Amino acid sequence: MDIILLERVEKLGNIGDVVKVKDGFARNFLLPNKKALRSNEANRKVFEKNRETIVAENAERRGHAEIEAKTIDGITLTLIRQSSNTGQLYGSVAVRDLIEMLEAEGHKVSKSAIVLNKPIKAIGVYDIKVSLHPEVSVTIKVNIARSPEEAKMQADGVNVMEALFEKDEAGFVEAYDPNAEPGATAEVSSDDNQAEAPAQA
Numbered sequence: 001m002d003i004i005l006l007e008r009v010e011k012l013g014n015i016g017d018v019v020k021v022k023d024g025f026a027r028n029f030l031l032p033n034k035k036a037l038r039s040n041e042a043n044r045k046v047f048e049k050n051r052e053t054i055v056a057e058n059a060e061r062r063g064h065a066e067i068e069a070k071t072i073d074g075i076t077l078t079l080i081r082q083s084s085n086t087g088q089l090y091g092s093v094a095v096r097d098l099i100e101m102l103e104a105e106g107h108k109v110s111k112s113a114i115v116l117n118k119p120i121k122a123i124g125v126y127d128i129k130v131s132l133h134p135e136v137s138v139t140i141k142v143n144i145a146r147s148p149e150e151a152k153m154q155a156d157g158v159n160v161m162e163a164l165f166e167k168d169e170a171g172f173v174e175a176y177d178p179n180a181e182p183g184a185t186a187e188v189s190s191d192d193n194q195a196e197a198p199a200q201a
Contacts, residue, residue, distance in 0.1 A: 001026045002039035004047050007058055008134040009035055015055060016047065065133030068107070072130065073138035077101045078151045081144055083123050087161045092119035093144060098128065101142075120144060123161070125154050 001023045008014045009030070012021065018039050021030065030036040037043040047054070079101060083089045095114045102109050115129040115137075123144050131137040145151035150160050 003030060003036040004039050004043060005036050006047075006054055007035055010134065015058060016051065062133050062135050065136040068109075068132055069136050069138045072102070072107050072109075072140060074140070075105070076125075076141040076143055076155065077105070078143045078145070078148075078155075080147065080151065081123070083146055087123045089121050089123065089144070092121045093142070094119045098142065102140075123150070123154075 002018055002020050003026055005013050005015055005017045005019065013019050026036065026038075031038070037047060077098070079093060079097065081089050081091070081093070095111055095116050098114050098116070099109060099111060109130060109132070113131050115131055120126055120142070123146060126142045126144070127139050128142055129137055129139055143151050143154050145154055145160065153160055153163070
């Protein structure tokens with residue numbers, strides 16, 4: 001389907017461009033969200049007649065978006081959640097959670113502005129794109145941890161799960177007693193292996 005873009009659409013074009021898109025994308029997204037018009041003689045005339053107004057309204061929305069962008073660009077949101085020992089969250093963090101966190105910080109952002117391809121399911125620090133306008137987008141950080149202490153460690157660049165794993169490994173090494181009897185450890189000496197070989201045969 002050929003359409004006329006009413007605003008800039010990423011990877012498609014700018015205001016006034018006539019582009020060909022899949023019918024489903026046009027019918028389900030572009031047309032109902034007033035991002036485009038079907039390209040026909042009547043709509044082209046309507047667009048040309050209103051081009052100045054459309055461009056002016058877009059510039060005004062872009063201006064508002066740029067002001068909002070300065071207030072949220074690069075901010076870090078911290079979310080404390082329960083997770084398993086491997087760092088997998090019980091549940092996941094979705095767009096709704098991010099909207100609520102932004103609102104709590106005093107930022108009103110529409111649901112469609114958050115670019116999250118799939119829900120977050122593990123602790124860590126994530127870069128999330130926020131598209132405030134087709135021509136204005138910023139990145140925020142979302143720090144998901146099990147406690148404020150872990151959140152601070154992650155903010156300082158520490159991989160909490162790796163640090164936890166290393167601590168467990170260190171604990172295991174410290175618990176090993178080098179003076180234990182040979183049969184008391186998992187290690188078997190080469191003499192024992194030779195002695196057992198005929199019995200197995």
